[in-house]
Amino acid sequence: MISVDYISISNEVSQKVCKLVTLLSPYLRRLQLLPPPLPLTIKEEEKVEMAGPSGKKEKVDKAGPSGGKKKKDVKKETGLGLSVKKDENFGEWYSEVCKHEMIEYYDISGCYILRPWSMAIWEIMQTFFDAEIKKMKVKNCYFPLFVSPGVLEKEKDHIEGFAPEVAWVTKSGKSDLEVPIAIRPTSETVMYPYYSKWIRGHRDLPLKLNQWCNVVRWEFSNPTPFIRSREFLWQEGHTAFATKEEADTEVLEILELYRRIYEEYLAVPVVKGMKSENEKFAGGLYTTSVEAFIPNTGRGVQGATSHCLGQNFAKMFEINFENEKGETEMVWQNSWAYSTRTIGVMIMTHGDDKGLILPPKVASVQVVVIPVPYKDANTQGIFDACTATVAALSEAGIRAEEDLRDNYSPGWKYSNWEMKGVPLRIEIGPRDLENDQVRTVRRDNGVKEDIPRGSLVEHVKELLEKIQANMYEVAKQKREACVEEIKTWDEFIVALNKKKLILAPWCDEEEVERDVKARTKGETGAAKTLCSPFEQPELPEGTLCFASGKPAKKWTYWGRSY
Incomplete structure (x- = not known):
């Protein structure tokens, strides 16, 4: 990071330094030495040069909240849209989609603010997964963020894979710590000393714990929102069994839950399989994973992993138990995790040139209702119909919102909610009010349909199911078209x-x-x-x-x- 003390230098020198930093900023950002540019305010100049993840500068038009001027290739009446197409510049496209209410860049490179629109997706997946593992008698807990170096380095084979990414706390205020403290890159070495304390006999097994937490891995290879960040959210399960057979069974049960998260919730096809010895979890016996694939970039993504650790950690941390015969044995252990990377995979898979496309199961807003008043139409009646529609949908368990803001045109609202990826839009105008109907517009394929209000709830439920299924099938077909034997x-x-x-x-x-x-x-x-x-x-x-x-x-x- 470059720091300039402007007070200690003359105004003339200060101006030159500012100009130099401005000119070099795209390159400094490319090297992760400066944070990405902040959003423009409406008082700034209409055209500016902005640098994306690739460092390439483009002239873009600023779009204000009321529509403002258009960006390149965006409809004039909305002032919204993406400046690049998915197939033309995937990196820039992905960055733009993420920045539209999903994340905000933080002033520490590789760290991102998860805004409510993305956090809601994480919470929906968390609700599903947490309920499923509780059926398996897994209990939630929480262990500290900090790790002593002695414990971290105890299992050398394990920590070797994380060593370059471990962040260390070395100071308290201005004083150096007597012993540096690591911030967890994962929690095996944090938790297992206490497993050896809690497990004594066969009646203490199985021990099945999970924690929802954050971890830090100080990566230096192209930080990317959701996909590769220095701090991220995840769940990590750590279990101990008396036999290998029990451990093997759980590995596959958890992997199936991960498949369901991707395919049933995120509508992303994945392959379940075994990692190679070179790619398995360091210190583990074997690793299974669900693997996704991004056709636009031709890259695979490790979606989630379920590891059998064998008895490697049990030996290192002396996690022993007395069996029914009074003999001492070592436990068999598993660890398994999925993270907010899931959200990035979903964005990459489904997004288009209009922005994000959310599968209905994880969308915090599944249906948005927009009034379309026209000239001397009964505007209040239209607004009342929108409110009543949302109330009926909400009562049926559908996550719906109305957009009654009067400082935006219907066209602007269409584009805004399309960029946010809401699965289904409902429009209500004078003709709809007269015919006691609404118009539905699907985000996944743009299909429009006029629906009687009397059967709206049932029809919307059916539409959301169709959208979810179609998104998965489209993604699967694209993935399968990329497979080459x-x-x-x-x-x-x-x-x-x-x-x-x-x-x-x-x-x-x-x-x-x-x-x-x-x-x-x-x-x-x-x-x-x-x-x-x-x-x-x-x-x-x-x-x-x-x-x-x-x-x-x-x-x-x-x-x-x-």
Whole structure:
């Protein structure tokens, strides 16, 4: 971060320094040395140069709250819209969509404010997941944010994977701490010393705890809202069992809940599978995951993970119990987590050139009702009909709001709510009032329909179900169109350059995977295994590994990833 003491220098020098910082600001932001630019106020000049995540500057028109001037390629009557298209500049597009009431950039790079529009999505997923794990007898708890270095470094294999990202507290006020304190990147080493204290005999098992909390990982590789941030929200479950069979069962039960979050709530298709030895959780026995794929960028996303830790941590932290025969045994442990990364995957999957598209199940507002008065129409009657419509929908359990603001035109409201991704819009105008009907407009495909008010509630419920299902099917078709099955190295390279999700026969050797990474390393990142799907296609006898030429043991998804 660059800091300038303007008081201690002359006005002339101050002006030169300010000009220099202004000129260099896009490049400083690209290097994460300055925060992103703050939103423009209505008193600032009409045209400014703004720098997006790529550092590229563009001339954009400022749009005020009443419509103002239009941005590039945006309808004049609304003054709203995105300045770039999803297919033309995905990074800029994603940043713009996120900034529209989902997040706010903070003055510490890589940290973001979650605004109510995104926090509501997290809370809806939290409500679902929390209820499901409680059915499994998992109990919520909370452990401290801080970790002593002695405990953190006790399990060296585990912490090695996190060491570069661990943030340390070294001062209290102006005084140096006698011993630096780490901020948790994950909580195995925080929790397990106490598991060894609480678990004594077989009657203390299973121990199943979960905490909803934040963690900090001081990443330096391209911080991205939701997808890769230095602080994020998640849940982390930590369980201990008497037998491996119990642990294995829970790993898959939790993974299925993660699949449901993505496919049933976020309408994002995922693949359930096993991570490779190179990609598994450091210090664990094996790792399972749900993997998503973003067609626009050709990158996979590790959506959530469920790990079997085996007895590695039990040995390190002496988590032993006395079995029914009076013999001492070590417990078998699992850990599992999903985070606010889920929201980023949803945005990337469903958003379009108008902005965000929210699946109805996670939208805090599922239906917005907008009055469309015209000239000498009965404006109050239209407003009353909007209010009554929202009341009827709300009583039926549908999350609905009316937008009765009189300082915005209906067109402006349409664009605003479209950018926010509300699944269904209801319009009520003079003709609708006269015919005792409303007009519905779907956000996912733009289909319009006139519906009698008498059957509105039932019809809206049905529409929301159709929107949810359609969003999943569209996303699944796009994902499946990107899957390419290959057999040879040449085919692999061609598919990789075409941004495909590659399914390839593999010998399952760590050295071969490391070699693939080394051979594909470039500016856009190296290829790696994403997961080996549980649902394996048939592997004909004699099939060879695409990379080594050795006998293949399984089919595995490969590609670049976030």
